[in-house]
Amino acid sequence: MSAPPKTVLTASAEEEAAIRAAVRAAEGRTVAGPEHVDGLQKLFLDPRVSDPIYDLPRPFTRESVAAWVAESEALRQEGRCILAVTLDEAGEVAGYSRFTIWPERSSGELAGARRADLQNSGEGRRGVAQSIAWMFEGLGLRLICLTAALDNVRSARAIDAAGFRRMGEVDSLRPDGTSRRSLYWELTRAEWELRHRL
Numbered sequence: 001m002s003a004p005p006k007t008v009l010t011a012s013a014e015e016e017a018a019i020r021a022a023v024r025a026a027e028g029r030t031v032a033g034p035e036h037v038d039g040l041q042k043l044f045l046d047p048r049v050s051d052p053i054y055d056l057p058r059p060f061t062r063e064s065v066a067a068w069v070a071e072s073e074a075l076r077q078e079g080r081c082i083l084a085v086t087l088d089e090a091g092e093v094a095g096y097s098r099f100t101i102w103p104e105r106s107s108g109e110l111a112g113a114r115r116a117d118l119q120n121s122g123e124g125r126r127g128v129a130q131s132i133a134w135m136f137e138g139l140g141l142r143l144i145c146l147t148a149a150l151d152n153v154r155s156a157r158a159i160d161a162a163g164f165r166r167m168g169e170v171d172s173l174r175p176d177g178t179s180r181r182s183l184y185w186e187l188t189r190a191e192w193e194l195r196h197r198l
């Protein structure tokens, strides 16, 4: 149940249409399809992967994950979501990213995880930075917000390192209606560009 950013931007009709088209194209990403459902379920059944993430389709059955993949794909067709997977050399699902987009607000959010054997490698930090760059440059967004559980030190370090501004805490709503307290960050494209020109 991703919530839009605290800061409210308004996209022009042209900007909104361009964002929707870029989301539908999802260039450079492997969009999750029915062939990835088993791999995603296996990924999420490992609590080291799924425990810190509030908006996954719990409990992790084949049906719940398949429905989530299908729902994400329907939202992609509306320009509102991209569920992407990363595959290892054997073609197994080794991680996922879910981009939630509000095209009318030129804004987006990102959630994701890596398989446990690939965590703590420094790649997570690099992956966050790459995804952020793609959201600004590839999707054309002007604002990104992120949340993480209060005790998720690795995420917080990777998010801080990408230049995000901490803006207090929020209650993140789980699909079952319960809430989780989260740290909250924002980063604008202007801030990100300034950092990358230095």
Ligand SMILES: CC(C)(COP(=O)(O)OP(=O)(O)OC[C@H]1O[C@@H](n2cnc3c(N)ncnc32)[C@H](O)[C@@H]1OP(=O)(O)O)[C@@H](O)C(=O)NCCC(=O)NCCS
Pocket (backbone or CB within 6 Å): 048, 049, 050, 052, 053, 111, 112, 113, 114, 115, 118, 119, 120, 121, 122, 123, 124, 125, 126, 147, 148, 149, 152, 153, 154, 155, 157, 158, 161
């Ligand atoms: C979050 C995740 C993607 C990060 O990827 P990763 O490859 O494990 O992370 P990294 O190795 O890049 O580590 C990130 C930072 O945390 C630091 N870190 C790792 N473990 C730490 C610990 N126990 N205490 C303090 N810092 C720690 C690392 O040193 C690194 O900081 P640095 O770049 O300043 O040195 C990955 O751990 C993951 O999938 N976790 C489970 C799901 C999850 O939490 N998703 C994010 C939800 S917001």
